[in-house]
Amino acid sequence: MTILASKPGAAATAEREDDLLAVENLRVAFGGTEVVKGISFGIRPGRCLAIVGESGSGKSVTARTLVGLTGSGASVRADRLELGPTDLRHVGERSWRGIRGSEIGFVLQDALVSLDQLRRVGDEVGEPLKLHGWGDRGSRAERVVELLDAVGVPEPELRARQRPYELSGGLRQRALIASAIALDPPLLIADEPTTALDVTVQAQVLDLLAASKERGTAIILISHDLSVVARLADEVAVMRHGEIVEHGPTAEVLRAPRHEYTRALIAAVPSEHTRGTRLVAGSTSVPRTRRPIDRGRPLLEARHLTKVFRGPDGVDRTVVDDVSFEVFAGETVGIVGESGSGKTTTARIALALLGAEGGEVRLRGNPWSTLSDRDRRPLRSRVGVVYQDPLSSFDPRWPVGRILADALTRGPTPPSSKEESLDRIVRLLEQVGLGRQHVETGPLRLSGGQRQRVAIARALAPEPELIVCDEPVSALDVSVQAQVLDLFTDLQDELGVTYLFISHDLGVIHHLSDRVLVMKDGRVVERGTADDIFLRPQDEYTQRLLTALPRLEQATRGQG
Amino acid sequence: MSALTLPARPAIRFDLRARPGTVLALLVVAFLVLAALVPGLLTHRSPTAIDLQNNLAHPSWSHPFGTDDAGRDLYTRVVYGARESLGIGLGATALAMAVAILLGFTAGLAGGWVDVVITRALEVVFAFPVLLLALLLISIRGPSVGTVIVAVGLGSAPGYARMVRGQVRSVRQSGYVEAAGALGHRRTTVIRRHLFPNAIRPLVAVMTLGVGQSIVWASGLAFLGLGVSPPSSEWGALLDAGRQYITTSWWLEILPGLVIVLVALAVTSLGRTLQHRLEGAAR
Numbered sequence: 001m002t003i004l005a006s007k008p009g010a011a012a013t014a015e016r017e018d019d020l021l022a023v024e025n026l027r028v029a030f031g032g033t034e035v036v037k038g039i040s041f042g043i044r045p046g047r048c049l050a051i052v053g054e055s056g057s058g059k060s061v062t063a064r065t066l067v068g069l070t071g072s073g074a075s076v077r078a079d080r081l082e083l084g085p086t087d088l089r090h091v092g093e094r095s096w097r098g099i100r101g102s103e104i105g106f107v108l109q110d111a112l113v114s115l116d117q118l119r120r121v122g123d124e125v126g127e128p129l130k131l132h133g134w135g136d137r138g139s140r141a142e143r144v145v146e147l148l149d150a151v152g153v154p155e156p157e158l159r160a161r162q163r164p165y166e167l168s169g170g171l172r173q174r175a176l177i178a179s180a181i182a183l184d185p186p187l188l189i190a191d192e193p194t195t196a197l198d199v200t201v202q203a204q205v206l207d208l209l210a211a212s213k214e215r216g217t218a219i220i221l222i223s224h225d226l227s228v229v230a231r232l233a234d235e236v237a238v239m240r241h242g243e244i245v246e247h248g249p250t251a252e253v254l255r256a257p258r259h260e261y262t263r264a265l266i267a268a269v270p271s272e273h274t275r276g277t278r279l280v281a282g283s284t285s286v287p288r289t290r291r292p293i294d295r296g297r298p299l300l301e302a303r304h305l306t307k308v309f310r311g312p313d314g315v316d317r318t319v320v321d322d323v324s325f326e327v328f329a330g331e332t333v334g335i336v337g338e339s340g341s342g343k344t345t346t347a348r349i350a351l352a353l354l355g356a357e358g359g360e361v362r363l364r365g366n367p368w369s370t371l372s373d374r375d376r377r378p379l380r381s382r383v384g385v386v387y388q389d390p391l392s393s394f395d396p397r398w399p400v401g402r403i404l405a406d407a408l409t410r411g412p413t414p415p416s417s418k419e420e421s422l423d424r425i426v427r428l429l430e431q432v433g434l435g436r437q438h439v440e441t442g443p444l445r446l447s448g449g450q451r452q453r454v455a456i457a458r459a460l461a462p463e464p465e466l467i468v469c470d471e472p473v474s475a476l477d478v479s480v481q482a483q484v485l486d487l488f489t490d491l492q493d494e495l496g497v498t499y500l501f502i503s504h505d506l507g508v509i510h511h512l513s514d515r516v517l518v519m520k521d522g523r524v525v526e527r528g529t530a531d532d533i534f535l536r537p538q539d540e541y542t543q544r545l546l547t548a549l550p551r552l553e554q555a556t557r558g559q560g
Numbered sequence: 561m562s563a564l565t566l567p568a569r570p571a572i573r574f575d576l577r578a579r580p581g582t583v584l585a586l587l588v589v590a591f592l593v594l595a596a597l598v599p600g601l602l603t604h605r606s607p608t609a610i611d612l613q614n615n616l617a618h619p620s621w622s623h624p625f626g627t628d629d630a631g632r633d634l635y636t637r638v639v640y641g642a643r644e645s646l647g648i649g650l651g652a653t654a655l656a657m658a659v660a661i662l663l664g665f666t667a668g669l670a671g672g673w674v675d676v677v678i679t680r681a682l683e684v685v686f687a688f689p690v691l692l693l694a695l696l697l698i699s700i701r702g703p704s705v706g707t708v709i710v711a712v713g714l715g716s717a718p719g720y721a722r723m724v725r726g727q728v729r730s731v732r733q734s735g736y737v738e739a740a741g742a743l744g745h746r747r748t749t750v751i752r753r754h755l756f757p758n759a760i761r762p763l764v765a766v767m768t769l770g771v772g773q774s775i776v777w778a779s780g781l782a783f784l785g786l787g788v789s790p791p792s793s794e795w796g797a798l799l800d801a802g803r804q805y806i807t808t809s810w811w812l813e814i815l816p817g818l819v820i821v822l823v824a825l826a827v828t829s830l831g832r833t834l835q836h837r838l839e840g841a842a843r
Contacts, residue, residue: 351742353738353741353742376744377744377745377746378744379744380741380742380743380744381743381744383742384742385739385742387735387739389735392734392735392736393735393736393738393739394735394736394739395736395740395753395754395758396736396758397757397758397761406740406743407743410743410744410745458739458743462743
């Protein structure tokens with residue numbers, strides 16, 4: 001990493017006047033609708049400011065405005081918008097091109113769509129060098145390899161010749177960062193740089209950004225994830241509805257939030273501390289009243305499941321390798337693992353939506369996975385499912401009422417009349433926190449959280465004994481996620497539902513699960529009660545996962 | 561038209577004030593339908609009333625499109641020709657769709673060798689221009705309205721069939737089809753309730769486009785003397801009949817030609833609008 005010269009003037013004692021970037025009263029509007037409503041902030045070299053907010057808070061628009069990419073039709077106004085001596089308010093498109101890359105580096109969220117699939121990684125990374133007339137072809141190629149090496153891409157010469165789709169998500173994100181820091185810009189803006197990444201890869205990317213910061217780069221980190229922020233940021237600005245509601249040193253904001261919204265956001269993050277309680281602010285003190293778990297005969301029993309997929313190269317890959325587990329009535333079993341660990345495939349085998357090459361799933365001691373489709377069909381209603389993306393699991397032509405009516409007919413006591421059906425639909429909707437007014441609504445017109453509520457209602461409708469949840473909260477904002485997680489626990493307390501809960505999010509799994517399976521490369525590497533796994537992990541991989549996991553407490557080290 | 565019989569879901573409702581082009585297209589199509597159903601409302605003359613005293617008359621107030629070599633009012637003939645032209649357009653498209661849905665669903669649902677055979681066969685047919693296929697058929701069966709419908713319909717079916725197959729395969733892998741299976745619905749129920757309507761939905765717009773195209777193709781065939789032949793006032797036949805007077809009586813070619821262009825434009829523009837709305841609504 002020594003190739004990147006450290007910057008002069010990274011003195012931590014700089015005054016506000018020494019801000020590298022100064023923003024005062026920034027307003028951005030699209031066609032009369034103001035999405036950023038007069039925010040002010042500044043950042044000094046070698047510091048990291050995190051702008052945190054949920055979808056629609058205006059944080060990404062802010063980031064784009066800072067690099068002159070707000071988009072056509074936007075009106076940008078500010079009392080002050082200065083990068084060093086440059087007034088960014090009066091910069092034309094031509095000059096912006098000179099600034100981007102050399103003065104401000106921009107790291108986007110999704111490296112797969114941000115990198116041109118048809119160009120070599122090396123050309124993409126070297127693009128800013130070329131645009132700014134840095135060196136000649138030969139020295140640029142060398143520099144690209146140096147940069148890739150610096151961001152921790154193994155075999156940089158080889159990778160530079162590959163195309164983006166040949167690289168893993170983590171490597172692509174690193175290549176994108178390499179491109180952003182190619183010209184060693186004094187300011188780096190990272191918009192959700194780790195959102196699509198597994199936690200171990202996320203940790204590496206965060207370390208990379210931290211190293212950049214050490215060398216004097218100022219970083220503006222845009223994120224929805226408070227834990228990620230805790231790991232990297234010196235200051236946090238919390239945005240909501242286009243306004244900064246709270247701004248201060250990271251430890252202070254996360255430990256002693258002053259604004260009610262910040263408090264709610266922090267309380268909503270699921271973790272070991274939230275176990276057995278509700279997440280939505282104001283109700284955290286109320287402990288759950290669990291129904292007893294029946295530890296007799298398991299409700300679902302998976303024995304030595306093995307699934308082999310043939311890859312496009314004709315090579316067989318074992319994606320689920322000798323996986324066994326049981327789920328008892330009334331409990332929540334969590335399966336946690338990174339992408340490619342085989343957790344979703346395991347869930348699909350448990351649902352008998354996918355056949356297995358080896359092993360068997362039994363339901364209440366009776367055959368389940370070995371049944372013929374015809375014999376299994378009447379039993380299907382005993383196992384419900386909630387997917388990650390509820391919208392794609394609804395027929396786009398059907399309103400909510402029809403979706404639920406259809407599911408009700410599959411239960412043990414299908415409604416005998418239209419009136420009864422409607423009554424039960426309304427009752428289901430009320431159970432998941434919706435109401436009669438949603439019966440006629442199409443799923444497209446619901447919010448993400450409401451859609452997942454409908455999906456849960458559909459899963460509940462045929463009165464299943466087990467609900468398999470595959471990443472059901474991964475696509476939701478943290479405060480909505482908190483509401484939906486609360487709904488899951490409430491339903492378990494009220495109805496005694498059993499969950500097989502799949503998630504990549506260790507916090508969610510710890511918050512919710514009674515027992516946990518940790519999967520890696522198709523195998524269960526560790527199993528036990530949630531507290532055993534998270535507080536006393538035995539397996540080396542589990543320990544690595546937990547070390548990599550960014551936590552809110554990291555910002556409050558040394559504090560009670 | 562199919563555009564008007566869709567369920568009035570908010571997402572695909574037309575905002576008429578915002579799109580004057582759409583209003584114009586709707587007006588043209590409305591006139592077309594009126595002409596096809598009750599031509600007597602749009603003209604008081606008969607399309608076959610011969611007036612040799614007044615043949616090849618220039619367009620005027622009494623004969624807005626002029627008259628042909630037998631003194632028949634060209635405007636009236638165009639109005640009466642709408643039924644045949646629209647009929648051919650709709651008939652050919654309906655036939656194409658029926659064949660396409662049958663083949664597309666069979667290939668998409670069956671998979672395996674059935675899929676391979678159908679797909680390859682479609683590709684072979686696809687390799688020939690539609691007009692060439694139509695010529696082949698007409699040379700076997702001789703020109704008539706029925707033959708033109710079959711020729712244009714079968715000629716355009718492979719393109720639609722490939723589209724249907726693609727739709728079926730993508731809907732088959734959709735979350736809601738899996739969700740319906742997970743609820744324990746029969747395969748036939750899932751196909752009937754989810755797969756069929758959702759795979760067909762995007763075709764509504766394409767079908768509208770197809771009607772315009774079929775009218776143009778049928779006119780082209782007639783112009784070549786291979787479609788509906790002259791005593792009929794099908795638009796292509798009008799063009800064919802007027803061809804010999806093109807140097808002296810321009811209106812015999814230009815005015816029916818313009819009508820064909822206008823109708824094709826209107827139907828196509830409606831189809832496009834519909835397509836945008838449907839795609840916008842689907843995601």
